[in-house]
Amino acid sequence: MAQTAPWPRPALRGAANRLFTSLPRALHEARGGSPSSTGARINTTHTLSQAALPRQASIQYLPVNLFASVMGISGLALAWRQAGHQFGASPLVDAAISSIAVAIFVVLCIAYAAKAVLHPSAVRGEFLHPIAGNFFGTVTIAILLISSVVAPLSNRASEILWSIGAAATITLSFTIVSRLLRGKVDAGHSVPAWLIPGVATLDITVAGGTMPMGWARELNLFSMAVGTMVALVFFTMIMSRLIHHQEKLANEMVPSLMILIAPFEVGFLAYTNFFQRVDAFAAMLFYFGLFVFFSLAFKIFKRSIAFAAGWWALSFPIAALCNAALRYAEHVRHPAMTGLAVALLAFLSGLIAVLLFRTIRLAASGKLLAPR
Numbered sequence: 587m588a589q590t591a592p593w594p595r596p597a598l599r600g601a602a603n604r605l606f607t608s609l610p611r612a613l614h615e616a617r618g619g620s621p622s623s624t625g626a627r628i629n630t631t632h633t634l635s636q637a638a639l640p641r642q643a644s645i646q647y648l649p650v651n652l653f654a655s656v657m658g659i660s661g662l663a664l665a666w667r668q669a670g671h672q673f674g675a676s677p678l679v680d681a682a683i684s685s686i687a688v689a690i691f692v693v694l695c696i697a698y699a700a701k702a703v704l705h706p707s708a709v710r711g712e713f714l715h716p717i718a719g720n721f722f723g724t725v726t727i728a729i730l731l732i733s734s735v736v737a738p739l740s741n742r743a744s745e746i747l748w749s750i751g752a753a754a755t756i757t758l759s760f761t762i763v764s765r766l767l768r769g770k771v772d773a774g775h776s777v778p779a780w781l782i783p784g785v786a787t788l789d790i791t792v793a794g795g796t797m798p799m800g801w802a803r804e805l806n807l808f809s810m811a812v813g814t815m816v817a818l819v820f821f822t823m824i825m826s827r828l829i830h831h832q833e834k835l836a837n838e839m840v841p842s843l844m845i846l847i848a849p850f851e852v853g854f855l856a857y858t859n860f861f862q863r864v865d866a867f868a869a870m871l872f873y874f875g876l877f878v879f880f881s882l883a884f885k886i887f888k889r890s891i892a893f894a895a896g897w898w899a900l901s902f903p904i905a906a907l908c909n910a911a912l913r914y915a916e917h918v919r920h921p922a923m924t925g926l927a928v929a930l931l932a933f934l935s936g937l938i939a940v941l942l943f944r945t946i947r948l949a950a951s952g953k954l955l956a957p958r
Contacts, residue, residue: 661905
């Protein structure tokens with residue numbers, strides 16, 4: 587007697603699966619739908635549900651480079667103060683911008699202190715990062731510049747802030763430079779942010795070149811010497827990396843290229859503030875920084891670079907350039923130089939306004955404190 591062949595259960599199971607899979611599609615097509623829209627609808631629903639998930643904003647992600655905003659706004663306040671002295675600009679402008687700078691500085695100090703208490707590992711990781719760690723220099727520079735901003739209100743407060751800022755700046759510069767001198771540094775990490783600790787020591791003299799304390803003169807001279815040499819060495823290394831390294835800077839770091847003008851413009855301000863004169867050497871510093879500014883401007887200001895907190899890195903070098911131009915224009919008393927100084931002041935004012943607006947909008951959207 588012939589045996590009946592066994593049922594091909596795997597084959598039947600596969601056929602049933604195909605039937606149940608194709609049935610909804612067939613019914614959808616019978617109603618006039620396109621064959622691909624069912625799957626598209628499922629994918630779209632999944633995508634929308636994923637997009638609807640909020641990104642968790644947290645103080646943990648507050649970037650230390652946001653202190654650069656205090657530097658830029660303080661620099662703008664000092665520029666308008668100089669403009670008031672030279673051109674009779676209203677002191678109310680300086681006072682208003684100074685108030686904004688102090689308010690932002692206080693808010694950021696409280697916020698970053700909260701980050702340090704609640705998320706110490708995040709702060710440690712940021713400090714030890716080969717690139718982000720250099721931006722801690724923006725904190726100490728902000729203290730130094732705030733000391734100049736509040737000077738008309740209280741000389742005593744200015745002296746205390748400057749002393750704290752100078753001590754913190756020298757300590758940080760020593761730490762960062764010592765870390766780099768250990769060796770084994772990736773050439774790709776040679777970025778403009780390296781200049782911040784060096785420029786920070788120059789800012790000690792910018793903010794305190796006329797401090798009355800007996801020990802201030804030697805500290806200013808020491809700071810100017812350290813800042814000059816460190817900035818020159820790092821500037822050479824960074825230029826070598828930008829020219830020879832095959833890997834280009836990431837888009838979000840392109841605005842930081844403007845830091846390359848800082849050693850020359852901040853150097854001009856430190857030199858003229860300490861020696862109380864503008865000579866040929868000071869003029870050379872100013873003009874070379876101006877040349878670098880025009881060389882970089884067309885490379886940096888592009889729509890293709892998305893806005894982020896890192897854009898504030900270009901505010902303080904341009905603020906230094908503006909203050910240097912105003913001081914140099916006062917010295918040479920030439921209409922062309924005066925026009926350049928006024929144009930730079932207008933440009934800096936517009937730039938700070940745009941950066942402030944975009945930062946507020948970024949904070950309102952929750953992206954400022956979102957994980958990156």
